[in-house]
Amino acid sequence: MRLDSWQKSSYCGEGESCVHVSATDTTVRLTESGDPSGAILHTTPAAFAALTQALKTGSPSPYIDVTPIPDGHVRIGGVVTTTPEKWDAFVRGVRAGEFDHFATAG
Known part of the structure; x- marks a missing residue:
């Protein structure tokens, strides 16, 4: 799989917008594909790894805030806003390991 292509969780509905993740070089990007503003959170693979680990264990992320x-809605890193349903689909994908490879991008 190419890391520079956007990936959404398999738990997102077919054809529905959702939280998407991609990576290029040393940057991991998150966006809400249905957001008309096109906001993108840029972070490091280490910070993304900490986010995914936090989501798997139910603890807060030390680098990326997730705020209702x-x-x-849910705001990710103060940049990306999504619905609770789309956030839940993303978290379920994280817990299933679908985004683990982004934590080692670069």
């Missing part, structure tokens, strides 16, 4: 916001 008053309108019911």
